[in-house]
Amino acid sequence: xxxxxxxxxRLHVNGVTHERHVDHRRTLLDxxxxxxxxxxxxxxxxxxxxxACTVLLDGRRVVSCLTLAVAAEGAAVTTVEALAGDGEPxxxxxxxxxxxxxxxxxxxxxxxxxxxxxxxxxxxxxxSAVTADLSPDAPPPPLDAAExxxxxxxxxxxxxxxxxxxxxxxxxxxxxxxxx
Amino acid sequence: MNTTFTExxxxxxxxxxxxxxxxxxxxxxxxxxxxxLLFGAVVLATIARGRVREIDxxxxxxxxxxxxxxxxxxxxxxxxxxxxxxxxxxxxxLLQDDAVPFxxxxxxxxxxxxxxxxxxxxxxxxxxxxxxxxxxxxDAAHPAGRPAMTLFDGPVDVGDxxxxxxxxxxxxxxxxxxxxxxxxxMEPHSATAWWEGERLQAIDxxxxxxxxxxxxxxxxxxxxxxxxxxxxxxxxxxxxxxxxGPQLILAAMAATLFRRPVRVxxxxxxxxxxxxxxxxxxxxxxxxATADGRLRAIDHAAAFEISPxxxxxxxxxxxxxxxxxxxxxxxxxxxxxxxVLPPFSMRAPGAAPGSFALECAIDELAERLGxxxxxxxxxxxxxxxxxxxxxxxxxxxxxxLREGARxxxxxxxxxxxxxxxxxxxxxxxxVAASSFSAGAFPSTASITAEPDGTYRVLVGATDLxxxxxxxxxxxxxxxxxxxxxxxxxxxxxxELGPAWGAGGSRGTTSWAWAITQAAAELRARARDPDRxxxxxxxxxxxxxxLAALERHSFSAVFAEVTADPATGEVRVRRLLxxxxxxxxxxxxxARSQVIGGMIGGLSMALHxxxxxxxxxxxxxxxxxxxYHIAAHADVPDVEAGFVDDHEPGIPLGIKGVGEIGNVxxxxxxxxxxxxxxxxxxxxxxxxxxxxLEDGVHERFMP
Ligand code: FES
Ligand code: FES
Numbered sequence: 001x002x003x004x005x006x007x008x009x010r011l012h013v014n015g016v017t018h019e020r021h022v023d024h025r026r027t028l029l030d031x032x033x034x035x036x037x038x039x040x041x042x043x044x045x046x047x048x049x050x051x052a053c054t055v056l057l058d059g060r061r062v063v064s065c066l067t068l069a070v071a072a073e074g075a076a077v078t079t080v081e082a083l084a085g086d087g088e089p090x091x092x093x094x095x096x097x098x099x100x101x102x103x104x105x106x107x108x109x110x111x112x113x114x115x116x117x118x119x120x121x122x123x124x125x126x127x128s129a130v131t132a133d134l135s136p137d138a139p140p141p142p143l144d145a146a147e148x149x150x151x152x153x154x155x156x157x158x159x160x161x162x163x164x165x166x167x168x169x170x171x172x173x174x175x176x177x178x179x180x
Numbered sequence: 181m182n183t184t185f186t187e188x189x190x191x192x193x194x195x196x197x198x199x200x201x202x203x204x205x206x207x208x209x210x211x212x213x214x215x216x217l218l219f220g221a222v223v224l225a226t227i228a229r230g231r232v233r234e235i236d237x238x239x240x241x242x243x244x245x246x247x248x249x250x251x252x253x254x255x256x257x258x259x260x261x262x263x264x265x266x267x268x269x270x271x272x273x274l275l276q277d278d279a280v281p282f283x284x285x286x287x288x289x290x291x292x293x294x295x296x297x298x299x300x301x302x303x304x305x306x307x308x309x310x311x312x313x314x315x316x317x318x319d320a321a322h323p324a325g326r327p328a329m330t331l332f333d334g335p336v337d338v339g340d341x342x343x344x345x346x347x348x349x350x351x352x353x354x355x356x357x358x359x360x361x362x363x364x365x366m367e368p369h370s371a372t373a374w375w376e377g378e379r380l381q382a383i384d385x386x387x388x389x390x391x392x393x394x395x396x397x398x399x400x401x402x403x404x405x406x407x408x409x410x411x412x413x414x415x416x417x418x419x420x421x422x423x424x425g426p427q428l429i430l431a432a433m434a435a436t437l438f439r440r441p442v443r444v445x446x447x448x449x450x451x452x453x454x455x456x457x458x459x460x461x462x463x464x465x466x467x468x469a470t471a472d473g474r475l476r477a478i479d480h481a482a483a484f485e486i487s488p489x490x491x492x493x494x495x496x497x498x499x500x501x502x503x504x505x506x507x508x509x510x511x512x513x514x515x516x517x518x519x520v521l522p523p524f525s526m527r528a529p530g531a532a533p534g535s536f537a538l539e540c541a542i543d544e545l546a547e548r549l550g551x552x553x554x555x556x557x558x559x560x561x562x563x564x565x566x567x568x569x570x571x572x573x574x575x576x577x578x579x580x581l582r583e584g585a586r587x588x589x590x591x592x593x594x595x596x597x598x599x600x601x602x603x604x605x606x607x608x609x610x611v612a613a614s615s616f617s618a619g620a621f622p623s624t625a626s627i628t629a630e631p632d633g634t635y636r637v638l639v640g641a642t643d644l645x646x647x648x649x650x651x652x653x654x655x656x657x658x659x660x661x662x663x664x665x666x667x668x669x670x671x672x673x674x675e676l677g678p679a680w681g682a683g684g685s686r687g688t689t690s691w692a693w694a695i696t697q698a699a700a701e702l703r704a705r706a707r708d709p710d711r712x713x714x715x716x717x718x719x720x721x722x723x724x725x726l727a728a729l730e731r732h733s734f735s736a737v738f739a740e741v742t743a744d745p746a747t748g749e750v751r752v753r754r755l756l757x758x759x760x761x762x763x764x765x766x767x768x769x770a771r772s773q774v775i776g777g778m779i780g781g782l783s784m785a786l787h788x789x790x791x792x793x794x795x796x797x798x799x800x801x802x803x804x805x806x807y808h809i810a811a812h813a814d815v816p817d818v819e820a821g822f823v824d825d826h827e828p829g830i831p832l833g834i835k836g837v838g839e840i841g842n843v844x845x846x847x848x849x850x851x852x853x854x855x856x857x858x859x860x861x862x863x864x865x866x867x868x869x870x871x872l873e874d875g876v877h878e879r880f881m882p
Contacts, residue, residue, distance in 0.1 A: 005244075025296045034295070039211035040204020042415070044366045045448040049804035052366055080204035089202060097198035100772045104645025105201030106366040106415025112202060149812040156804060158366045158416050159645050160779030162815040164772060 009073045013038060014082035022069050028062075029053045031069035032079060040080040040109045044156070051155030054110035054117070055079050061117030063154075080109035083116060091175055092116060095168035103159035111155045115169045118151045119143075119176075143173050188654035188664050189832060192768035196650045196664075197413070197643070206413045209385040210370035210445050217372070218247055219295045220434050220444040221302035222426070223288040224453055225280040228314035228797025229519045232278040232287055236306040240290065243304065245297030247438055251288040252277055256433050262398040264423065266329060270489030271522040272399060274429050280309065281489055282519050283798040284453030289430045291442055314519040316797040320462040320483035328484075328513035333495030333530060336567040339508030344477035348468025352545045356465065356537035357863040360485075360790030360799070361458040363526050364809050365644075367415020368451045373431035374441035382409045384428045387417040388681020390640040393674035395424035396432060409674045417644040418780075419525035420455045422683045452802035456524030457790060459484040459494050463537040473551050475506040475560045482534065483514035487522035494523065495530030499538050499843075502615045502732055503577070505562035519797055525683065527780055528842035531616050536784075536864060539612035539847030544860065552595055553851070554581050557613055565730040573729040576760030577613055579823040580736040584611075584758035587821065588738040597858040605742040607753075608856025614844030615732040618689070618762070618827060618835035621680035622723055625694035626716035627660070627702050634666045636712075637698075640679030641671040641691040646838055647769035648688050654765060655692045655832065659699030677716070685733070685836025688765070693719045696831040726829050733840040734760040737778065739848040743856045748868035750853055752782055755818045755845070760825040762835030767822070770837050775818045777841015783810035784842070785849040789865050 008021045011028075013036060020035045029046075032038040032055070041064055044052030048066040055064045056078040083090045092115055095101070102108040122143055127134050130150040131141040141147060148166050157165065200206040225232075237249045255275035261268055274286050287307055292298035315324075327335070345351055371384040380402060386392045386409070393409040400407075409428070414421065427444045434442035446454065466479040482496035497511035526532075546553035561578060564571050585591065593609055594600075600607040625639040637656045643649040649671060657664045670676060680690040698717035705713065740754040757778050764770045787808040793800045801807045820841075826833035846864060853871065854860050861870045 023294060023296050025300075030295060033211070037213065038204070039207065042208070042366070043210070043368070043445075045368075045804055047448060047803060047805070049448075050366065080202075084203050089199060093202040096202050097194045100194065100768050102201055102645070103647070103769075103772055103776060104366065104414065104416040105197070105206055106208060106645075108201050109204050145817065149815070153811045153813040156366065156809060156811055158364050158418070158780075158809060159772075160776030160783075160810070160815070161772060162779060162810075162812050163775060163818050166812070166817070 007070065009070055011069065011072060011077060012075065013077045014079060024070055026069045027065050028067040028069045028072045029064035032064060038079050038081055042106055042109055044107065051114055052107050052110040054113040054155065056113055056117055059120060061114050080112050083112055092172045095172045099164045099168040099171065101164040101168040102161050107155060107157045111157065111165055114152060114155045119173055143170065145170065188657045189765050191766065193650060193654065193766055194768065195647060196653055208367055208413045208415050209372065209383050209411060210443065212372065212383050214372050214441045216440055218291050218293060218438060218440050218442045219298045220289045220291045220430060220442050221298035222286050222430060222444065222446060222450055223290065223302050223305055223307060224450060225283055225285045225287050227280055227309045227311050228283040228316055230280050230309050230311040232280060232307060233310045234308045235288055240301040240305050243301045245293040246301045247291045247293065249288055249290050249305065250433055250437060251275055256400065256436050258399045259401050262395060264395060266331065266491035272424060272429065274426055282487060282521050283796065284521050286426050286430060286454060289434055289444065291434050291438060314797040316518050316520050316792050317794060318460045318485045318516060318518060320514060322516045325483060325514045325516040328493050328515040329491050331493060333493055333498050333513060335512040336501055337510045338567050341477045341479050341508040341510040344508040345466060345468040345479065348476045349471040350545065350548050351466065351468045352541050352548060353466040354541055354544060354862055356463045356540060358461045358533040358536060359864060360460050361526060361784060361788045362452055362790055362807060363418035363420035363456065365416030365418055365420055368446045368448055369421060369425045369427040369455055370443065370445035371428035371431040372441060372443040373428065373435040375435055375439065378406055380407045380432060382428060382432065384409050384411050385414050386411055386421045386425060387642055387644060387683055388422065389642065389672060389674040390679050391681050392424045392428065396428060399429065400432060410672060411642060412672045414642055414644045417682065418527040419529065419683065422525055422681060423456065426454050448804065449802045452807065453521065453799055456526065457521055458526035458529065459486065459523035461494060461496055461533045463496055465537050465541040467541055467545050469545055469549065473549050473556050473559050475504055477508040478504065478506050480511045480538065483516055485518050485520055485523065486515040487520055488517045490522040492523050494533065496534030496537065498530055498617060499535050499615055501567035502730065503613055504560040505566050509567050527777065528616065528839040531839065531843040532781065532784060532846065535612065535614050535843045536846045536850065539844060540850050540862065543610065543851040553611055554585055554590060557581060568730060570728060570730050573731045573828050574825060575734065576823050576825050577734040580734055580758040580760055581613060583821065583823055584736040584738050584756060588756050590738065597855050604744065604746065606745055606856040607740065607742050608852045609738065609740045610848045610851030610855055612737050612844035612847035612851065614735050614737065614840065616685055616840040616843055618731040618733050619686055620690040620693050620723060620830060621686050622718065622720040623679040623690040623694040624677040624716060624718045625691065625698045626677065626714055627698045628712050628714040629702060631711040634668055635660055635662065637667055637669045637695060638676045639671055639691045639694060640674065640676040641687065642682045643671060644682050646682060646687065646773060647766060648682065648691065650769060651688050651765040652691055652695060656695050656699065659696045660703065685839045689830060689834055689836055692834060693722065693831050697722060731827065733835045735840050735844060737844040737848040739852040741849060741852040741856055743853060743871060748871035750786060750866055750871060752849060753816055755782065755816060757820045757841060758823060759820065759840060760823050761837045761840060762825050762827040763833040764822050765834060770822065771820050773837040774820045774841035777839060778818055778845045779810055779815055780842045781845020782815065782849060784864060785846040786865050
């Protein structure tokens with residue numbers, strides 16, 4: 001049902017489908033937070049400049065403050081709340097705790113979703129601005145600190161937890177490499 | 181009797197709320213569900229000075245969802261005598277009259293049923309002004325300048341500065357500038373207020389719910405017991421949440437007028453425009469020395485901008501009274517009232533800009549003397565407080581300098597500039613010493629020994645990300661001779677009793693003192709079989725007995741930078757800090773704190789600059805795209821270490837770690853930029869043009 005300024009949409013969030021009547025102006029971030037009670041994603045700027053609202057949309061990281069809720073209809077949305085499988089924090093989340101990859105924790109949901117998306121992008125062979133070999137058949141660049149910093153630069157952290165975040169991500173990536 | 185007792189203090193332990201923070205379960209002020217909630221959108225003044233002529237409420241009253249508009253005509257009257265940190269504070273008196281004292285002053289609040297509706301109506305609200313000429317042009321010689329308040333960092337004049345400078349063989353006299361800087365905590369300020377019968381309830385992002393509740397009660401002329409402020413998780417503060425913020429005052433007004441819970445969350449732009457900033461500073465440092473590098477005089481004159489609405493002290497000259505021995509030391513602070521946002525403490529207030537000036541000047545002196553800058557510092561170690569004559573409680577700066585130099589590999593440095601090249605890049609290293617005053621403020625804590633062997637510990641602390649919750653849990657466990665698992669700590673609620681806020685690097689020290697005092701009283705009653713039993717401690721008396729000494733944290737910061745001579749781009753390649761911060765309660769979190777501080781200093785050195793348009797008087801880069809803070813790619817792996825240190829007279833021997841990391845880093849980086857390029861950049865941030873243009877903006881000394 002749609003009137004001029006609002007309509008009913010279906011959002012698939014963390015494996016659950018919700019039907020909600022939303023203001024067409026409502027961002028995915030506000031729909032998650034205000035309509036669905038998923039307050040994990042944070043609003044640091046509402047302008048796509050801080051990354052605190054990062055979620056995965058069909059597995060790819062997006063800033064949910066620049067994504068309209070109506071445009072997310074039909075896509076699978078994953079928030080920080082679902083990174084933990086069966087209640088147990090994922091290796092990435094555990095590494096953040098172990099390395100103290102946060103202080104206030106406000107940027108953390110975005111850092112975590114961004115890191116999860118980034119690791120998948122890297123595994124799929126996507127280069128970054130610091131990747132040396134950009135030829136189409138180049139193997140994925142080794143994931144080092146410079147690659148992680150470059151790829152994570154859309155996620156600001158005013159507490160300055162960056163070095164620990166990078167360590168947590170690299171540690172997780174190394175652990176998963178061994179497990180494979 | 182617990183025979184397996186081991187101390188929790190000193191052990192690296194992850195944060196107690198770590199799991200909540202990585203799973204999205206931790207609730208911040210804007211996350212707490214509240215039924216029947218309305219949303220308030222703030223409207224800020226767009227002129228720098230003048231009067232509100234008209235606010236056309238009728239134009240938005242019938243927009244969808246709008247419940248009402250508050251402006252100076254219908255806002256609840258606030259008590260103008262309300263005391264803030266520096267006295268009565270016009271910055272708190274929102275919507276009380278039609279005056280516009282700066283661009284960014286709230287002029288209205290639009291309340292609606294959804295955030296979108298509130299924002300749409302706030303944007304549509306016609307506000308017309310009668311503009312008056314404004315003055316936002318800061319200059320140390322501004323005719324309105326006057327001596328700063330002397331609550332702290334008052335002027336000193338020891339010895340004969342003029343004679344010592346005249347007799348010195350080498351004199352450095354330079355002018356340094358730092359811009360307006362913004363705390364930029366990732367969590368925008370948010371408050372939700374509602375009435376529960378006769379009580380005003382609020383959830384607010386702030387640094388000290390007790391003090392904030394007191395101010396809010398005073399503003400609304402309520403008995404303190406009728407106001408409760410809570411704030412479980414706070415997304416960073418760095419000073420900007422130290423006050424009773426506009427979000428809370430406006431939410432309380434709206435809850436009062438509309439009798440419904442109202443949430444006011446500032447937009448990112450509003451956080452920049454309407455919450456405290458570090459003021460712009462201009463500082464002249466003159467140092468005279470003998471040819472063998474003994475200081476004869478330090479003269480430090482600092483000026484900063486202020487708003488006529490509120491007093492504030494940017495104590496730039498604290499380090500000048502602490503770091504080096506000299507027979508003559510003179511300092512003075514000038515406040516220049518302008519039509520700007522009232523400044524307030526930002527992480528390492530005073531010390532961050534002040535140390536940039538002092539520690540760059542010391543480096544310039546080493547250059548002119550042809551001395552190793554570390555050696556110069558070692559030659560001028562004071563035996564007692566250089567200005568006060570009081571003994572130091574402890575002073576481990578030399579240990580920081582020596583150990584830092586060893587870890588950093590300082591020994592092999594060629595002290596002449598522009599000697600190292602790697603490809604097209606110039607490489608340089610720099611160092612700075614720093615200090616930050618230590619101490620505690622009165623606080624209370626209560627502890628209840630429960631029948632089941634656990635302890636309920638209540639203290640009006642907050643955890644902005646400092647790790648206070650985790651540190652206080654460990655401290656309580658040790659003080660009670662039990663394990664951390666048996667401690668049930670509650671913080672972040674004004675009902676927990678009087679307590680200092682998280683600020684001035686005195687939060688954890690103040691709260692820990694109250695907890696250890698309460699624990700000692702409880703243990704003295706160990707034979708008392710009654711359970712539960714509660715004791716409450718107030719440290720006011722114990723603090724009064726603290727010996728008057730020079731009490732400071734110390735550190736030495738080392739930086740290595742590369743500079744691209746073609747573009748002027750500076751990148752920090754290595755950053756190392758050695759710290760003497762008293763006993764370290766939790767090495768994992770203390771490292772995070774000081775490293776975070778150094779990254780803040782890096783950001784100050786290279787990136788941060790609030791820009792004001794002189795014509796409109798408005799801040800023009802009020803977002804994270806225009807006001808860049810260090811991002812992942814700007815930050816190398818940062819090293820931090822701690823030397824053995826212990827603060828006498830303070831329980832556990834602890835000092836704060838929240839701010840010392842910021843201090844000194846900008847100077848270390850600026851000194852490294854000189855070492856790489858031969859260019860002294862005396863104006864922050866170290867922008868590309870400033871590196872390329874080789875100091876063209878330096879003016880001559882008066
Ligand atoms: S809130 Fe979406 S990027 Fe900042
Ligand atoms: S942990 Fe506070 S902003 Fe990143």
